[in-house]
Amino acid sequence: MTDPASVTTDSPIRLGNHELSSRLIVGTGKYRSLELMQECLALSGADVVTVAVRRERLTDSSGRNILDFIDLSRFTILPNTAGCFSAEDAVRVARLGREILRGLENPGADWVKLEVLGDTRTLLPDPVATVDACRRLVDDGFQVLCYTSDDPITARRLKEAGAVSVMPAGSPIGSGQGILNRNNLRICLEYLKEDDPDYPVIVDAGVGTASDVALAMELGCDGVLLNTGIAGADDPRRMAVAMKQACQAGRQAWLAGRIPRKLYATASSPEEGVICLKQQAGAG
């Protein structure tokens, strides 16, 4: 018997100077409790977890900080600039996140998930401000993983601006609509990986369920970043496992190389030796 592990070998995903074995990156927001979050992070198998930077709540001294629930020796933290609506604010937030992670000696101190939003209703990225912020952060020594829409031209601009990974949204953040425009995503992949096949492209946002993750991976994306899909599920623990498995399944399917889509059927059983007397007319 062939050992499944021997046929499913895969190279790690490389994001800047980080090498990860899991291609799933998970967020830490919206969990009903920090304990539940902690369990789901572990069940997802992720190596990287993303967190936001926010004001200390000076009035509430419950003393519980999310960092007490994340194993800093196991996970690389990816600070994000979620909630920023200008390049200036995104740069400030990125620097603050770096400062905290430097103090914690977490390897995540040298990178950031850049997110510059255009409006609160759609939470769609502001492409002009995102490119601007990306340039500034790269100049400041950051490895930038850049959230963007699925627009191929913007994606190309961000790569030119120095992003170590471009992360197109499948659909709006937290919408659970999955991958709305797989053709755009395919063009993004084609443009970004042209002459640079290892350039990492990660679907970030919109993932609702396991098949969305599998589809992203089957299209040739290098990874998926998601949060609400797990945190908002009825049973987040089970969904964390489902997302992990979908990511692995989709990746394996991509590496295996799917069959082309055809309009008409192709019999799986031999056409020779059929004992039926009646021959179907019009068969090819």
Added chain:
Amino acid sequence: MPEPVGVLLSEGRRYSDRGQPDLHGLYRTAAAATVGISVEHPIMIQVRVNGKVHECPPETTVADLLNDLQINVRYCAVERNQELLPREEHRTVRLVSGDEIEIVTLVGGG
């Protein structure tokens, strides 16, 4: 040395002294003795911390402020007037009236 005292500040937060003869503590003691007496020499300075007005004695360092607010310094980063203030400078940088301080930490997010 005067006995360390707690000073009730305007926003209602009681500063608990650590009983150490530091300059910061002395100022607080002085403040307690003087509040309501001198208007020509205001003892406290006003800064903004995370968008809210905050009063503290002159010469307060950023490290003093974090300590007074009981911030877990391991998990925080500080900005002063929209510029990052590196951890190494918290002990040396003193607040100036009108400073805008942001103290942030990491929270759940995606």
